Amino acid sequence: MTTLHPVRHLLRAKDLIDARYREPLDVATLARAAHLSPAHFSREFRRAFGEPPHQYLLTRRLERAAELLRNTDRTVADICLLVGLRSVGSFTTSFGRAFGLSPTAYRAAHTPAISRARVPTCVLQAYARPLSSTFGEDSRGGHG
Amino acid sequence: MPVRCPARLEKTAEAGTANVAANVHHLERNTVLKQLTHAQIWVHDQEDALAFYTEKLGLELREDVTVPEMGNFRWLSVGVPGQPDVSITLMAVPGPPVFDEETQAQIQAVLAKGAAGGLFFTTDDIQGSYEELRGRGVEFSQEPTEQPYGIDAGFRDPSGNQFRMMQAT
Numbered sequence: 001m002t003t004l005h006p007v008r009h010l011l012r013a014k015d016l017i018d019a020r021y022r023e024p025l026d027v028a029t030l031a032r033a034a035h036l037s038p039a040h041f042s043r044e045f046r047r048a049f050g051e052p053p054h055q056y057l058l059t060r061r062l063e064r065a066a067e068l069l070r071n072t073d074r075t076v077a078d079i080c081l082l083v084g085l086r087s088v089g090s091f092t093t094s095f096g097r098a099f100g101l102s103p104t105a106y107r108a109a110h111t112p113a114i115s116r117a118r119v120p121t122c123v124l125q126a127y128a129r130p131l132s133s134t135f136g137e138d139s140r141g142g143h144g
Numbered sequence: 145m146p147v148r149c150p151a152r153l154e155k156t157a158e159a160g161t162a163n164v165a166a167n168v169h170h171l172e173r174n175t176v177l178k179q180l181t182h183a184q185i186w187v188h189d190q191e192d193a194l195a196f197y198t199e200k201l202g203l204e205l206r207e208d209v210t211v212p213e214m215g216n217f218r219w220l221s222v223g224v225p226g227q228p229d230v231s232i233t234l235m236a237v238p239g240p241p242v243f244d245e246e247t248q249a250q251i252q253a254v255l256a257k258g259a260a261g262g263l264f265f266t267t268d269d270i271q272g273s274y275e276e277l278r279g280r281g282v283e284f285s286q287e288p289t290e291q292p293y294g295i296d297a298g299f300r301d302p303s304g305n306q307f308r309m310m311q312a313t
Contacts, residue, residue, distance in 0.1 A: 007256035048257055
């Protein structure tokens with residue numbers, strides 16, 4: 001039997017971020033999913049997917065937060081906690097850098113996508129995630 | 145050379161997205177392609193994939209033919225029980241003479257990164273299917289989640305292909 005491609009183990013860690021972004025995820029947990037040591041893991045993840053794992057996690061959380069802002073009437077503080085971020089101040093800063101608007105202004109500017117097209121979740125999650133390069137890293141927002 | 149109603153084709157090309165339903169209706173009456181029979185996905189290992197698709201996903205084996213004079217090419221397909229007209233071809237990533245080794249390695253890497261595409265399924269009981277598949281060791285990237293179009297969930301095969309299952313509501 002052919003052994004799995006090494007990158008397939010990194011994909012398991014990426015999927016773990018997509019599945020459990022609401023939880024406090026640390027690098028050690030993600031590294032275990034990929035069967036790598038934490039030091040190797042972050043470097044290999046970046047090599048495979050073009051950004052470090054904590055940044056992928058932050059952009060996944062911001063994408064999910066944007067979705068909740070567009071499609072629910074939950075408060076900004078609620079949404080911050082729901083996507084696994086603890087500090088509302090840090091969330092607002094990261095969100096502003098990623099989307100160019102405060103969470104409240106973003107909500108006011110966007111009607112739900114579903115009112116225009118029947119878009120599956122996987123498409124939303126893939127296409128609506130902010131580019132890492134559009135904002136500076138915020139370590140407080142990125143970890144657990 | 146047969147001319148196939150150019151005026152209609154132009155109209156189709158010009159039509160915006162608002163006219164999708166009208167175009168579908170138009171194509172039904174002027175069928176060029178009759179039916180989708182197979183969707184092909186790359187797999188890292190056909191034996192491993194066959195075990196996953198039949199034993200874990202519960203699909204049925206449809207075709208398994210190895211052709212010695214074609215470098216032991218193996219045509220392997222599975223399908224959803226009860227849906228005999230659509231099969232999924234589990235295709236090994238070939239090396240030379242089909243692809244040079246570099247191309248083969250690129251496809252294998254893209255597949256393992258989860259970037260080679262995937263398939264969409266439906267289910268009548270997504271919570272039950274989710275628990276059953278998880279119990280069999282299927283890796284989920286998204287648990288059942290309510291969406292405006294239904295409840296959906298996401299999972300992967302061992303190769304890295306992405307699957308969705310959806311229960312309409």
